[in-house]
Amino acid sequence: MYHFPRFKAVALVLSLAVSGAHAQDIIKIGYSGPLSGGAALYGKSVLNGMQMAAAEINAAPVEIGGKRYKVEIVALDDKYNPSETGINLQRLVQQHQTAAVLVPHSGGVFAAQASNEKLKVLLLAYTSLPAATERGNKLTVRIPPDFTTYISPFIKAAMSKYGKNVGLAQADHDYAKAWSAAFKPAWEAAGGKVVADNPMSYNKAADFYSGVSRVIQAKPDVLFIGGASEPTALVAKQARELGFKGAFIVLDQAKLDEMAKITGGYSTLEGAVGVMPMSGDDRPDAVAFTTRYRKLNEGKDPSSEVALNYTAVHATIAAMKLAGTVSDATAIRAQMDQAFRKLPGQYNPASVEGLDAKGGAIVNAIVASVENGKLKGQLLRSNAAGQ
CATH class of the missing domain: 3.40.50.2300 (Response regulator)
Structure with missing residues (x-):
């Protein structure tokens, strides 16, 4: 049997120890x-x-x-x-x-x-x-x-410029349901009226024309929409194609910049209120x-x-x-x-x-609104957020 010389054995042990230390x-x-x-x-x-x-x-x-x-x-x-x-x-x-x-x-x-x-x-x-x-x-x-941090500034921004009648055309998953449940009484407490409520399955469809049509038949001034960004953008786009000219309140799961890529720019989203995209944050x-x-x-x-x-x-x-x-x-x-x-x-x-x-x-979140095809932001202080 071959035996390592003693100095080689010591060197091997040291080598293994060093490699183990750096593993x-x-x-x-x-x-x-x-x-x-x-x-x-x-x-x-x-x-x-x-x-x-x-x-x-x-x-x-x-x-x-x-x-x-x-x-x-x-x-x-x-x-x-x-x-x-x-x-x-x-x-x-x-x-x-x-x-x-x-x-x-x-x-x-x-x-x-x-x-x-x-x-x-x-x-x-x-x-x-x-x-x-x-x-x-x-x-x-x-x-x-x-998310309830956003409700009051969203309502104030949309209602003050577009009107008091809102139609709900949001997604039907748990998060959107919770948003809707908190949003409706807040809208009414601000003096508004919910004229339609038709949640849709955003994750299982790409054609929202029939669902959106039912909502805009009630002649809302504002549409409350939101789920993932891509289907939310399609809801907004199809609402415009059906003749809707009012504002959008976009729940925070959907992102305005991602939506704009699908709608062909912010002009389709004129009047939309949502969370400021990271790319629009100038901090x-x-x-x-x-x-x-x-x-x-x-x-x-x-x-x-x-x-x-x-x-x-x-x-x-x-x-x-x-x-x-x-x-x-x-x-x-x-x-x-x-x-x-x-x-x-x-x-x-x-x-x-x-x-x-x-x-x-x-x-410290920033609320964004689309005005004249551009994003405008307002900072929400952290003493209200996350509490």
Whole structure:
């Protein structure tokens, strides 16, 4: 039998020790969202933001508890189906050992909350529904602000210029239902009247003429619309083709810049009120982020989903650093507020200021309106957002 000389054996041991010291473990962050079907564009935008953050983190791998890590995003398609989300959550935790999973739709969030505490996984909930953090789930963080923040300024902008009669032609999924339930009494309390209410299945159709026609027959001054950006744009476009000349109130899931690409510009969306696209945000960190994103994505503009979920991944890794663990979801959740607050501006383009007491994001959001074919913005202070 051949024997290594002693000095060679020592060198080999040292070599293995050095290579082990520089070896990098993997932090896996899960994603369950729509990557096919009518909401695929929305789901891919969310995933793009997560992957952009992971790439930046991996350029200078993080050290936590004496170990060096790289980040991997494990993405599963749930087709916007909550039952698929629940199955995906099990797979992500049991097969991939993810300590955190991001879900970008309310039905999926609520399905995940049925088991995430038992599975001991942090749920990063991309939904503006306040119920996501009001249920007392101790391992949930809500990434965007509470959608009810937008209702009053949306109503004021549309009603003051276009009239008091509104027709509802929004999507029929859980998130749109919640928006509608909060919007209708607020519109009426402001002195308006709901003249039609006809929700439609945005994720299963591309021809909305008959549904929109029923709504505009009631002669509304304003149409309340919204779901994923692509079908929402088609609803607006087809409403114009049917002769509607009023304003649109666009719930925050749909993005005005993505809609404009489908409608052929902002002229079709004249009078629309919605959330300011990231590309229209002129705050310095937002401008810098948009520039970086365009360079990486052939000139494409980032949506607010891209920006907020990009920040969520950076904040999750920062919370792991603060907690000193990559696997203890409870310890990581306990550090998420500080992680958001301490993030450098370059990693926080949407200006998330932290979490409220229930785990909802506090965000300085900007309301946008389309006037004379251009976007005009108004800042909503964070003391109203996310509370």
